[in-house]
Each structure stands twice: as structure tokens, then as C-alpha cells.
């Protein structure tokens with residue numbers, strides 16, 4: 001199953017939206033690798049790409065929040081850092097227990113659900129603030 005990007009996920013901030021699209025593309029690469037039984041090396045690689053891009057994206061979002069004195073920055077940063085820990089734990093579990101179906105499916109669902117909820121809630125609020133306080 002692929003996770004389709006649609007306009008309901010658009011925050012209206014170009015950089016954030018482009019990065020969110022990239023996150024979906026990387027999530028879909030992981031789903032593809034899993035669906036087509038690509039094997040451990042490929043699963044590990046696509047998962048690492050996704051994890052690394054997530055970290056980069058969070059850093060860019062946080063930089064924007066600092067730049068525009070976003071009042072909810074500390075909370076947003078904590079949410080990001082909690083999710084980074086969740087991903088780290090899942091990657092660790094997969095490495096330890098093997099890339100079995102149950103763990104892989106759980107990982108994909110957790111990441112996809114988190115992204116969808118976070119974008120529609122926290123990121124929408126943050127992007128609206130940043131847009132209102134910058135000359136975009």
C-alpha cells in the first residue's frame with residue numbers, strides 16, 4: 001500500500017510542504033521494498049534514508065520556528081524529539097529481531113499515522129504562524 005500525498009496535507013509553506021512530500025516518497029520506498037520482498041539490506045537502507053531525512057526535516061522546521069519566535073516551539077521540538085526516539089527504538093528492534101513482517105508492518109503504520117497526524121495538527125498551526133510572520 002502506498003501513502004498518497006494530497007492537497008489536504010498542504011500547509012502552504014513551500015519548504016515544509018516540499019520536505020513533507022519527500023518524507024512520503026521515502027516512506028513509500030520503504031513500503032515498496034517491503035511489499036516486493038527486497039530483503040534485509042534494502043529494508044535497512046530505505047529505513048535509514050527515511051530516518052535520516054526525518055531528522056534533517058525536523059531540524060529545518062525547528063530552525064524556522066526559532067527564526068520567527070514561534071511561541072509553541074518548545075512543545076513542537078519535544079514532539080519531534082519523542083518521535084525521533086520512537087523511530088530509533090523501532091530501527092533498533094528491527095536490527096535485533098530481524099526484519100519480520102509484524103515489526104515491519106508496525107513500523108510503517110506508526111510512521112505513517114504519526115506523519116499524517118503531526119502534519120495536519122502541529123505543522124499546520126506552525127506553518128500558519130510562520131507564514132503570518134514572514135514576508136512570503
Ligand SMILES: [Fe+2]
Nearest residue numbers: 061118122123
Ligand atoms: Fe513538525
